[in-house]
Amino acid sequence: xxxxxxxxxxxxxxxxxxxxxxxxxxxxxxxxxxxxxxxxxxxxxxxxxxxxxxxxxxxxxxxxxxxxxxxxxxxxxxxxxxxxxxxxxxxxxxxxxxxxxxxxxxxxxxxxxxxxxxxxxxxxxxxxxxxxxxxxxxxxxxxxxxxxxxxxxxxxxxxxxxxxxxxxxxxxxxxxxxxxxxxxxxxxxxxxxxxxxxxxxxxxxxxxxxxxxxxxxxxxxxxxxxxxxxxxxxxxxxxxxxxxxxxxxxxxxxxxxxxxxxxxxxxxxxxxxxxxxxxxxxxxxxxxxxxxxxxxxxxxxxxxxxxxxxxxxxxxxxxxxxx
Amino acid sequence: xxxxxxxxxxxxxxxxxxxxxxxxxxxxxxxxxxxxxxxxxxxxxxxxxxxxxxxxxxxxxxxxxxxxxxxxxxxxxxxxxxxxxxxxxxxxxxxxxxxxxxxxxxxxxxxxxxxxxxxxxxxxxxxxxxxxxxxxxxxxxxxxxxxxxxxxxxxxxxxxxxxxxxxxxxxxxxxxxxxxxxxxxxxxxxxxxxxxxxxxxxxxxxxxxxxxxxxxxxxxxxxxxxxxxxxxxxxxxxxxxxxxxxxxxxxxxxxxxxxxxxxxxxxxxxxxxxxxxxxxxxxxxxxxxxxxxxxxxxxxxxxxxxxxxxxxxxxxxxxxxxxxxxxxxx
Numbered sequence: 001x002x003x004x005x006x007x008x009x010x011x012x013x014x015x016x017x018x019x020x021x022x023x024x025x026x027x028x029x030x031x032x033x034x035x036x037x038x039x040x041x042x043x044x045x046x047x048x049x050x051x052x053x054x055x056x057x058x059x060x061x062x063x064x065x066x067x068x069x070x071x072x073x074x075x076x077x078x079x080x081x082x083x084x085x086x087x088x089x090x091x092x093x094x095x096x097x098x099x100x101x102x103x104x105x106x107x108x109x110x111x112x113x114x115x116x117x118x119x120x121x122x123x124x125x126x127x128x129x130x131x132x133x134x135x136x137x138x139x140x141x142x143x144x145x146x147x148x149x150x151x152x153x154x155x156x157x158x159x160x161x162x163x164x165x166x167x168x169x170x171x172x173x174x175x176x177x178x179x180x181x182x183x184x185x186x187x188x189x190x191x192x193x194x195x196x197x198x199x200x201x202x203x204x205x206x207x208x209x210x211x212x213x214x215x216x217x218x219x220x221x222x223x224x225x226x227x228x229x230x231x232x233x234x235x236x237x238x239x240x241x242x243x244x245x246x247x248x249x250x251x252x253x254x255x256x257x258x259x260x261x262x263x264x265x266x267x268x269x270x271x272x273x274x275x276x277x278x279x280x281x282x283x284x285x286x287x288x289x290x291x292x293x294x295x296x297x298x299x300x301x302x303x304x305x306x307x308x309x310x311x312x313x314x315x316x317x318x319x320x321x322x323x
Numbered sequence: 324x325x326x327x328x329x330x331x332x333x334x335x336x337x338x339x340x341x342x343x344x345x346x347x348x349x350x351x352x353x354x355x356x357x358x359x360x361x362x363x364x365x366x367x368x369x370x371x372x373x374x375x376x377x378x379x380x381x382x383x384x385x386x387x388x389x390x391x392x393x394x395x396x397x398x399x400x401x402x403x404x405x406x407x408x409x410x411x412x413x414x415x416x417x418x419x420x421x422x423x424x425x426x427x428x429x430x431x432x433x434x435x436x437x438x439x440x441x442x443x444x445x446x447x448x449x450x451x452x453x454x455x456x457x458x459x460x461x462x463x464x465x466x467x468x469x470x471x472x473x474x475x476x477x478x479x480x481x482x483x484x485x486x487x488x489x490x491x492x493x494x495x496x497x498x499x500x501x502x503x504x505x506x507x508x509x510x511x512x513x514x515x516x517x518x519x520x521x522x523x524x525x526x527x528x529x530x531x532x533x534x535x536x537x538x539x540x541x542x543x544x545x546x547x548x549x550x551x552x553x554x555x556x557x558x559x560x561x562x563x564x565x566x567x568x569x570x571x572x573x574x575x576x577x578x579x580x581x582x583x584x585x586x587x588x589x590x591x592x593x594x595x596x597x598x599x600x601x602x603x604x605x606x607x608x609x610x611x612x613x614x615x616x617x618x619x620x621x622x623x624x625x626x627x628x629x630x631x632x633x634x635x636x637x638x639x640x641x642x643x644x645x646x647x648x649x650x651x652x653x
Contacts (some may be wrong), residue, residue, distance in 0.1 A: 049511035156599045186366040186538060186600075191582035191593035198592070213511065216541075220584035220593065243586060257516035259541030261583050263564045266545055271520055272513045275481040291513075 004073075005175055005207045006044075007037040011060055011070030011080070013053075017280065028280045030056040031067075032231035038224070040174070043201065043208040045218040047254075048228035051276055054211045057228070058177045061209060062096050063087055075174060092122050095168035099180035101160035105152040112148040115166045122171060133170060141166045142196060158189035165196065172204070179211045194221060215258050219243055224313070227251045230279055230287040237314030247309050247316040250288050286319065294320065325356040328397065328532050329378070329500055335391035336370075336377050345604050347373055350392065351558055352630070353551045355500065360526060360533045362547035362564070364540065364579070368600050370556040371536045375502045378534075379419055380409045396500070415445040418493035422505035424485035428477040434461075435473030438492050445496045460491040464521060483514035487521070494525060501526075504536045519546060540583050544568055552576050555601060555611035558630070562637040572639040574616045610642065618643060 013031040031053045038044040046054040059065045061072055063079060072080040079090050095118075098104040105114055115137060116130045125133070135145050141162040152160060161181060168176055178197070182190040198221065200206055212218050218225060219239060226236040227250065235248040246252045256270040272291045277283055283290050289299035299319055307321040308314065336348040348370050355361050363371045376382065377389055380401070394402050401412065413419075421427040429437055438457040442448055448456060454473070461469035464487040477485055486506065493501055503522065507515040523546065526533055535546055543550055543564065550567045552560040552575065560573040571577045581594030598615040601607060607614055613623040622642050630640045 049513060158599065187540070188366060188578055188582045188596035189599070191584070191595040192597075194584070195592055195595060215512070216584040216586050216588075219586050220588070220590075253513060255586070257512040258586060259515075259519070259539065259545040261540040261544045261568065261580065261585060263544040263547075263568050269516050269520070271516050275483050275514065276511070 003040055004037050005040040005075055006061065006209065007071075007073040008057075008061060009035045009071045009073075011035070011057070011067040011072065013056055013060055013065060013067050026280050029231055029282065030279060031060065034070075034228075034231070034233055036224075036226050036233065036236060038175075038207055038209060040207050041201070041205045042223040043210055043221055044224045044226065045210040045212060045222040046226050046228055046233075047212055047215060047218045049213060049254075049276055051230075051279060052228040053231040053279070054213075054228050055179055058096070058179050058209060058211045062094055062177050063090070064096075088122070092118075092171050093174045095171060095173040095176050097161075097164050097168050097176060097178040097181045099183055101157055101164055101184065102152075104164055105160060107152055110149055110151060111155075111163055114152070114163060115148075115170055118167065118171045134166075137166045137170050140169065140200070142192075156189075157185050158192055161185065161189075161193050162196070165193075165200075169200065169204075173206065175207045175209065177209045177211070180213070181210075182217060183212070183214065190217070197221065215255060227254065230277065230282055232287060232317065233315075234288065234318070235314075235316045237310075238312055241310065241312060241314045245310075245314075247314070247321060248288075248318050249292050249294050249320070253291075253293070286317075296320075325359070327354050327395075328357045328359075329355040329534075330395040331374070331378065331392070332395070333392035334374070334377060334389065334394060336373055336387060337390045339386040340604075343604075344390075346390070347556050347603055348377065349556045351553070351556070353558055353561060355532050355534060357499070358526075358530045358532060359549065360535060360547045362543040362550040363534060363536045363553060364538065364543055364550060365553035366538065366579075366600055368603075369553045371538075371553055372504055373556075374553070375419065375504050375534065375536055378502065379413060379417060380404075411445075414441040414493075414498075415496045416498055417500045417502065418496070418498040419502040419504065420486070420489045420493050420506050422508050424482060424489050424509065425477065427489060428485060430477055432476075433473065434475055434477065434480070434488055438473065438488070438495060441492060442495050456495065457491075460495045461488070463494070463525070464488075464491045465517075466491070482510055483517060486510060486514075486518055490518070490521065490525070494529070494531075497529065498531065500532045500534065502534045502536070505538070506535075507542065508537070508539070515542075522546070540568075540580060552579070555606065556603065557611065557640065558638070559612065559641070560637070560639045562639075563635065566635055566637060572633060572637065572644065573612075573641050574618050574643070575612050578615075578617075610640075 011034050015028045017026045017028050019026055034057055048054050060067045067080050071078055112134055115134050119125055119130045143162055182193050222239045225239055225242045226233040229250050235251045253270040253272050274291050277290055285301045286299040286304050289295045304317045304319045306315050306317050309316050331351055331353050334348050334351040337344045337346045365371050378394055389402055393400050435457055439453040442453045442456050458469045466472050466487055507518050547564050549563050551558055554575050560576045571580050578596040596615050609625050610623040610628055613619045628640045628642045630638050631644055
C-alpha cells in the first residue's frame with residue numbers, strides 16, 4: 001500500500017547563543033529528540049506555540065539546517081548529514097512554502113523568473129520549455145498567464161502565496177514543507193489557500209509536513225498531528241484521536257484555549273499559568289511541569305517516556321499515562 | 324435602560340496621497356452602550372483600526388483627518404475638541420491597547436515610569452502615590468512580582484507580560500471606554516486565553532465598555548455582546564453576537580463566517596470569498612462587495628445599498644433585503 005515517505009528518528013538541534021564578549025556561550029536546545037513519520041500522500045502537522053521548535057524541525061527536514069543528532073529518511077534515503085553537493089537530488093523532491101509571502105519572493109524578479117528558478121537549477125530544459133511549464137503551473141494555482149510578467153509587489157497576500165506555491169510545485173515534489181503558509185492571510189483568503197493545498201494533494205498525491213500554531217487550521221488539513229512543546233513532541237496521533245480524545249495535559253489546555261466561533265459554545269477554559277519557559281533554560285524533568293495543572297512530584301525530575309495509548313498510533317509523553 | 328457611551332455618526336476619514344484625497348472611511352455609524360463589549364470585525368484594510376484611531380484622534384504625523392461626521396462621547400462631540408482637550412480625554416476616559424506590545428512600550432523607559440506617566444497626569448497624584456497605584460495595577464492584571472517589574476525594562480518581559488502591562492496602563496485611570504486593537508494577535512493561544520480572561524474580568528468589575536477590534540471571529544464569539552462588520556470603510560452589518568453567528572445576513576458576513584475552519588467541523592472544503600479587498604483609490608461603483616459577492620444582482624453594480632433595519636435591531640446594507648422589504652430604508 002502506501003509507503004513511508006519521510007521518517008525522522010531522534011533528531012536534535014542546538015544553537016550556541018553568544019552572551020557578551022567574555023561570557024560563556026549558552027546552548028539553546030531548539031529540537032530535542034523528535035521522531036515522526038509520514039505516509040506518502042498524507043499530511044502530518046506540527047502544532048505548538050512560538051519557540052516550541054516546530055519551524056526548526058521543518059528546516060531540519062528540508063536540510064536548511066543540519067541536525068546535531070538523529071536520522072532523516074526521505075524516500076528511503078538517509079540525508080541528515082549529507083553535504084550540500086549531495087543534497088541536490090533530494091531538493092527536487094522536497095520543496096518549502098514559507099509563512100511570509102511578502103518576504104519570501106524576490107522583489108526584483110518577475111513572477112515568471114521566480115517560478116522558473118528551480119527549473120534553472122535542477123533541469124536542463126530550454127527557455128521555451130521552462131516558460132511552458134510556468135504557464136501550466138500558474139493555471140494550476142489559480143493565477144493566469146498575464147500575471148507572469150509582473151513583480152511580486154503588484155500582488156495581494158493571497159496571490160503572493162499562490163506564487164510561492166507555484167514555485168514549490170514546479171519541480172513536482174513528493175514532499176512539501178509548509179511553514180505557517182496561511183498565518184499572514186485574512187480568513188477569507190486563508191480558506192482559498194487551504195482549499196488549494198488540499199486540491200493539489202489529491203491531484204498530485206503530494207505529502208505535506210504542515211507547520212502551524214493554529215489548531216483549527218491544523219484540524220482542517222491534517223491526517224496526523226504532532227503537538228510540540230519546548231522542542232519535543234508531547235503527543236502525536238491521528239487527527240481525530242488528538243481532537244476528540246486528547247491525553248496530554250498540554251494538548252488539552254491548547255485545545256481549550258482556542259476561541260470557538262460560536263457564541264453559544266462559550267465555555268470554561270483550562271487557563272495555563274505563566275509563560276513558556278525559555279528554551280535556553282528548560283525545566284528539568286517533564287518540560288511542561290512548570291505550567292501543568294496536574295503536575296506530580298516525579299514530573300519535576302524524571303523525563304516522561306513515550307507511551308502508546310491506543311492501537312491507532314496515538315503516542316503521549318506524560319507520567320500520567322505511563323503509571 | 325442602556326445609555327449610549329459612544330456614538331459614531333457618519334464618520335468620514337481621509338488621507339492625502341500625492342495631493343489627492345483618498346477617503347478611507349465612508350460614513351461609519353455605530354454606537355456603544357455603557358458596559359457593553361462591541362466587536363469590530365473585517366479583513367485587513369477594511370478600516371477597523373482607522374475607526375479606532377479616528378475616535379482617539381491619533382493622526383499626528385500622518386495626512387489623515389476626519390472630514391465629516393461626529394463622534395460623541397457621553398453626549399459631547401469630541402471631533403471638535405482641540406489638542407489639549409483631547410489630551411485630557413485620552414488615557415483618562417478613553418484608553419487604548421495596541422496589537423504589538425513591544426512597539427507600543429518605550430524601550431528605554433522603565434515599566435514603572437511608563438505606568439506612572441498617565442497616572443500622574445490624569446489623577447493628580449504625587450510620585451509616591453503614583454508608584455503605589457502603579458504597583459496595585461500590576462497586581463490587578465496578574466503580574467507576579469510587581470514591585471520588581473516596575474524597575475525593569477520592556478525587553479525583560481515576555482509578550483504576555485508586556486500586554487498585561489499595556490492593559491494595566493490603559494486601565495490605570497479607570498477609563499469608561501477601552502479600545503483594544505487586536506490585543507492578542509501577537510500572542511500564543513494559551514497566553515491569549517489568559518489575556519482575554521483578564522479583560523473579561525476587569526470589564527465586569529469596572530463596568531467598562533470595550534471596543535474590541537479583531538479579525539478573529541472566535542474571539543468575537545467569545546467576548547462580545549454586539550458585532551459591527553466592516554467592509555471597504557463602511558459598516559455592512561451590525562447585530563447582536565448570537566444573531567450574527569446564527570444567521571449572518573450580509574453575504575460578506577456569511578462568507579467570513581464560512582471561511583473560518585472550526586474545530587470539530589467535518590467540512591472537506593471551506594467556503595471562501597473569491598478575489599480581494601478593493602483598493603481604496605479604485606473602488607467599484609455600487610456595492611463595494613459586489614465584485615466578490617455570490618448573490619450579486621444588476622442593481623448592486625449600479626447603486627450603493629443603504630443600511631436598513633431588520634428584525635431584532637439588526638442593521639444590514641445589502642440590496643437583497645431592500646428588495647424583499649420594499650422601501651424600508653433607515
